[in-house]
Amino acid sequence: MRISRGSAGGRAWAGAWGRARRWAGRPRLIPRTRRGRRRTVQALMLVAVLALAPATWLHAVADSRVRTTADAPARDVVVVFGAGLWRGGPTPYLANRLDAAAELYRAGKAKVVLVTGDNSRTEYDEPDAMRTYLVERGVPDRRIVSDFAGFDTWDSCVRAKKIFGVDRAVLVSQGFHIRRAIGLCRAAGVDAYGVGVDARRDATWYYGGVREILAAGKAALDAATEPDPRFLGRQETGVAEALADASER
Numbered sequence: 360m361r362i363s364r365g366s367a368g369g370r371a372w373a374g375a376w377g378r379a380r381r382w383a384g385r386p387r388l389i390p391r392t393r394r395g396r397r398r399t400v401q402a403l404m405l406v407a408v409l410a411l412a413p414a415t416w417l418h419a420v421a422d423s424r425v426r427t428t429a430d431a432p433a434r435d436v437v438v439v440f441g442a443g444l445w446r447g448g449p450t451p452y453l454a455n456r457l458d459a460a461a462e463l464y465r466a467g468k469a470k471v472v473l474v475t476g477d478n479s480r481t482e483y484d485e486p487d488a489m490r491t492y493l494v495e496r497g498v499p500d501r502r503i504v505s506d507f508a509g510f511d512t513w514d515s516c517v518r519a520k521k522i523f524g525v526d527r528a529v530l531v532s533q534g535f536h537i538r539r540a541i542g543l544c545r546a547a548g549v550d551a552y553g554v555g556v557d558a559r560r561d562a563t564w565y566y567g568g569v570r571e572i573l574a575a576g577k578a579a580l581d582a583a584t585e586p587d588p589r590f591l592g593r594q595e596t597g598v599a600e601a602l603a604d605a606s607e608r
Contacts (some may be wrong), residue, residue, distance in 0.1 A: 360511050361550045365510075367381040367480045370424035370581040377378070390534035390548050391467065393591065395535070396568070404523050405514065407436070414571075414572055414575040415541070415577065416539060416575075416579055417538045417539055417542045417575055417579075420542045420545060421537070421538035421540070421541035421545075421553065422543050423535055424541050424552045424553060424587050425440060425534075425538065425541070425552075425554075425555050426469075426529075426552055426553065427455075427554060427555075428459050428462045428463055428466070428475055428554055431529050431552060431554050432529065432552055432555055433467070433468045433469070433531045434468070434469060434527050434528050434552070435470050435471060435527065435602055436447045436469060436470070436472075436473055436519075436525050436527070436528045436529075436530075436598060436602075437460050437463050437464065437468075437469035437471070437473070437528065437529045437530075437531060438472075438475060438525070438528045438531065438539060438544075438551075439456050439460045439474050439475070439489060439518055439530070439531045440456065440459060440475055440476070440512060440515055440530070440531070440532050440536070441453065441474075441475060441477055441486070441489065441509060442456060442483035442532075442533070443483075443485075444483065444485060444488055446576065447488065448488055448491075448492065449489060449492050452533060453485075453489065454492065455533070455556045455557070456531045456532055456533070456556055457474075457489060457492050457493055457496070458550060458556075459531045459554050459556045460472050460493065460498075460531050461493055461496040461497060462500050462528060463531070463554070464497075464498050465497065468506075468529070469529060470502065470601070470602055471502050471503075471504060471598055471601040471604040471605065472493060472497070472498055472502060472504070472556055473505075473506060473519060473523060473525065473528070473598060474486045474493070474504070474505055474506065475505075475506035475509030475518070476506070476507075476509050476558060477509065477510055477513040477521065478490060478507035478508070479510065484553055485509075485510075485596050486505035486506060486507050487549070489505075489506065490505060491505050491514055496545075497583070500602060500603065501604055502601050502604070503521065503596050504559060504595075504597035504601055505597070505600075506518055506519070506522070506523065506537070508588065508590040508592065509588070510588070510589050510590075511582065511589075512536075512539060512540055512543050512578070513543050513578070513581040513586075513588070514589055514590075515533075516543045516544040516546075516547040516549060517547045517585075517588050517591075518588055518591070519549055520547050520548045520549050521542065521547075521591065521594070522542075522591065522592060522593075522594055522595050523594075523595055523598045523601060524594070524599065525548040525549055525598060525599070526548075526549065526550060526575060527549065527591050528544070528549055528550075528551055528552075529550075529551070529553065529554060530552070530553040530554070531551050531553070531554045532553065532554075532555065532556070532578060533555060533556055533600025534556070534557070535555075535557035535571050536555075536571060537554070537555035538555075539551070539571060539574060540547075540552045542578060543578055543581060543582060544583065546581070546585070547585075551565070
């Protein structure tokens, strides 16, 4: 039986044939030759290695320096990184970090708490919210120093060293972030150990873990190029004054 080109069946057959010819003319995603396929696999493996290299670097420089509040070394300064506000107060993730910092202070493992976060808008003030939370948990206000320009981890680390004169510190953050914090602060010249606090494994936790894989690349670039923070400013004496107050008592 012949199919007329003008019939419905003929038109459908012609359309299918035309699509097949167009598809055949497109570049093949999988090379035809064994050599081509081998090169494709090698290229994919190289991409995977390069993508994972920054995370591997962070684990190499930080794994041995991750501690708990119980076995963290004594340091004059503990640094707490901001983690967002909720209705004017710390988010649960930030509250966990601050609780760990307060525990380190009460245990005599730190004399001063440096809170570093975002205050780029008048209605959003992480350091003041962090200070209030710590004071409510027994940390004296005079032992808390605020960095209002800790816009990201690299900025916080560089400012801790260059602006506040911190040479050694214990850093506090969630487990998925603490290695990046240690790696960047060490690259900035701070002899840093870190406490990775526990966190409930909710959607935020999983998002943070995935984000760290991507953020590791920027961390490696920051450590290699050492850019200035978004805002550097003049040196501040807050940490030195707080330490002096601690030594007088």
